[in-house]
Amino acid sequence: MKHMKHDMILSPSGWRKVFASSGDEKDTFPDIGEKNRIIAALAADTFADYILAKRQNPAIILGIDTRPTGPQIADTMLRVFMARRIAVSYAGIIAAPEIMAYAHTADAFVYISASHNPIGHNGIKFGLNDGGVLSAEENASLIRAFEAKCDENNAGERITEVMSKCSEIDLEWVFAESVAVMREATSIYRSFAKTTISGTDILPKQNKFFALVRAFVSENPLGVVCDMNGSARTLSIDSSFLREIGMNFMAINNRPGQIAHEIIPEPENLVYVASEMERLQAEGRKDIKIGYMPDCDGDRGNFVVWNGRTNKAEVLKAQDVFALSVLSEIAYTIYMNESLPDRPSSGGALQPNTNGGTETKIAVAANCPTSMRIDDIAAAFGASVFRAEVGEANVVNLAREKRNEGYTVRILGEGSNGGNITHPAAVRDPLNTLFALLKLIFIQDSERGDGLFHLWCKASGQMDKYESCKNDFTLIDVLDTIPKYATTGVSEKRAILKIKSEDQATLKKRFQEVFEAQWDAQKDTLKKKYGFESYEAVATNGTDEKRGIGDFSESGRGGLKILLKGGDGKPLAFIWMRGSGTEPVFRVMADVSSAVPDYIQAERKLLEWETKMLLKADAI
Known part of the structure; x- marks a missing residue:
């Protein structure tokens, strides 16, 4: 096993893949298989490098959701952290808001979950002690380091040797202490919830x-x-x-x-x-x-x-x-x-x-x-x-x-x-x-x-x-x-497209050509039917929003929104698109104000229009 092909979707919201050894996203069997065990170990090793560079003698918290593959991933990652001499507290099954509140007491956390993805999926979220996941910039740095580890010669053999240095007695102690960890986490989370809900500490x-x-x-x-x-x-x-x-x-x-x-x-x-x-x-x-x-x-x-x-x-x-x-x-x-x-x-x-x-x-x-x-x-x-x-x-x-x-x-x-x-x-x-x-x-x-x-x-x-x-x-x-407003639901079938283009910036540039041609051809109809008299393109990348962009490809892998405005310049509707960071799909939606005549039907028509233009751009 020279190089490790990880096939994970890597994003700031979490690193995710189908961890079930069968590769079936609906599989409820707990086994992750040797390849996925190595991937989880390399992810842990990457975070170990990251946190050891930030803290001397760091302490981290690790928890899982209730997916069947969680315990095996946790066992793998615990072995790496302990072999790397990182103090780790295992919280077992714990809700994401709870482990993130509890993380304020440590240096960092690792949470094993694939959020809303199907049951055969699993994933990993990394964070420090500020109660949230790593920023996009920090996560990007972690991704580069992880992929470099996967590309190393004999990556699997090396990380297996690292795991072998974990003391079984120490590992048993961590599992035994998990009940006390969970009890402490619950107490801290309850106090934090009271502060958050009431707005005062x-x-x-x-x-x-x-x-x-x-x-x-x-x-x-x-x-x-x-x-x-x-x-x-x-x-x-x-x-x-x-x-x-x-x-x-x-x-x-x-x-x-x-x-x-x-x-x-x-x-x-x-x-x-x-x-x-x-x-x-x-x-x-x-x-x-x-x-x-x-x-x-x-x-x-x-x-x-x-x-x-x-x-x-x-x-x-x-x-x-x-x-x-x-x-x-x-x-x-x-x-x-x-x-x-x-x-x-x-x-x-x-x-x-x-x-x-x-x-x-x-x-x-x-x-x-x-x-x-x-x-x-x-x-x-x-x-x-x-x-x-x-x-x-x-x-x-x-x-x-x-x-x-x-x-x-x-x-x-x-x-x-x-x-x-x-x-x-x-x-x-x-x-x-x-x-x-x-x-x-x-x-x-x-x-x-x-x-x-x-x-x-x-x-x-x-x-x-x-x-x-x-x-x-x-x-x-x-x-x-x-x-x-009438708004496309994120889980609706019509909100999810399969796109062949891998370069999203190029796809959006082609979409711009199709959109501008359509706008010129239909602007009189759009004005008469919906009241749209102008548009504005908006790109979002990370925390940055750029209004009035002239080149749709500026949005890159981020979000692209087209605001559709009335005669007074105020937005009446928008269409939006972005490739998912956690699933192999391309998402689209429309949002239409009730100020638009027959706004519920208008949302359907706008989404159909956006979809046709995107598919045409994808075929160019």
């Missing part, structure tokens, strides 16, 4: 926030249902945390590894938790109001809410979940921070601070294909929106950059995938999303000031809607007030 203020929650649910019983789908969250704090606050909590598919259906938490898989909510409601459990489903590593989660008008459980679209979270957390930032500008007046944006305090600039960081719903919401509150390329690491690092520029960025995330990241967390967490949604209900008008939904309705000029339901509003009422 001051214990009396946290207690005041959660006392408000307990008081509300004591008068308005609230039941939460989770379809764990055998994920790492089966061993996390969800049940105990919510019950301590006074909520009723139920779960289905609640054993680790009990993966009952596809892993990705999109509408086609949220039907199971919706069905359970409807079953419980039919049995008289009128407290059942909200449900969620995480992916296998327990960070991404999407939601279902009870619709009392239809007596049905309503699956929320990923973009709507993020929009509601943005609405809630911007309003909560205003509600909690007296140094912010004054409360919005009816029908207008925030007014300047007249109290002599330092004005805080509120901002949201999102990925490029996040719907323009959030731009409209942010504008109503006088907040800014900044965009990065797809990839959680890109959004997290963009938020950090903007904080360094003086912005308050409490809410960030990838609206195209759902869920949200709430600062100081640097990873998505269903609990943070759950509380973002519930804050809209819990925090109502009081002596402190207007509640969150009240603040939103004032800012967006919808006080009539607030007045009509202010005494008993639900999340469905809040949902009715957010800007209306």
Whole structure:
């Protein structure tokens, strides 16, 4: 075995491949085979070089999700780390937000997971002690080192010799200590969750926030249902945390590894938790109001809410979940921070601070294909929106950059995938999303000031809607007030293309030629039918967004968006494209405002138009 061909997809969001020894992405057998064992060992050796160059005597934490191949990958990587004299704590099965919170106590973490990919896949995420995965730049450096190791002569023999130097007695001790590690991680994660949800690390203020929650649910019983789908969250704090606050909590598919259906938490898989909510409601459990489903590593989660008008459980679209979270957390930032500008007046944006305090600039960081719903919401509150390329690491690092520029960025995330990241967390967490949604209900008008939904309705000029339901509003009422858009779902078949071109920059240059010809030929029709009078091309690479690019190939392997604008120059819609960094597919989508006539049909037509142009460009 001279050179090792690793066939991994390497991105800042994680290194992923089918680790099942059969090569079948649906395979549930735990064996990874010799080749994959060598690949995992070389990845560990690469990270060992990286962390030893940064720290003397480093300590790292390693954990897995519930995929069947996780234990064998973990055993392999532990042997390398221990042979390299790195102190490693093994957390076993642990949710991604939990290990990343726990990582604050160490120098780095390694997490074995393929997130939402099918069960035969697995992968590796690397991070330091800042609570998030490595930046795109740091990850790129790691990738180069890993590929160099794979290209070495006798790579397999060399790394096998390294692993042989691991003491079996020491390895047994690490496994024996994993129970204590998991217990400590749970305690730290619980404290971190309280800080993130409440927005303060001051214990009396946290207690005041959660006392408000307990008081509300004591008068308005609230039941939460989770379809764990055998994920790492089966061993996390969800049940105990919510019950301590006074909520009723139920779960289905609640054993680790009990993966009952596809892993990705999109509408086609949220039907199971919706069905359970409807079953419980039919049995008289009128407290059942909200449900969620995480992916296998327990960070991404999407939601279902009870619709009392239809007596049905309503699956929320990923973009709507993020929009509601943005609405809630911007309003909560205003509600909690007296140094912010004054409360919005009816029908207008925030007014300047007249109290002599330092004005805080509120901002949201999102990925490029996040719907323009959030731009409209942010504008109503006088907040800014900044965009990065797809990839959680890109959004997290963009938020950090903007904080360094003086912005308050409490809410960030990838609206195209759902869920949200709430600062100081640097990873998505269903609990943070759950509380973002519930804050809209819990925090109502009081002596402190207007509640969150009240603040939103004032800012967006919808006080009539607030007045009509202010005494008993639900999340469905809040949902009715957010800007209306038709947006392609990330998991829809029509959103995924197979492209032959390997050079994405060249493909996008060819797409530009096709698009410009189509625009010239159809601009009168586009204006008459949809109101589009101009366009602007936007490229996102890492944390950098370039507006008004003249050469579409500037987007390279990053995101390319075409904003379609009305006569006033404001965007009415966009089409977007990017090759996936974690799967061998090319993703496309369209986002269309309800200001466009027949906007739901327009979204379908625009996506069809984009697809035809891309396939034509691919064939050139």
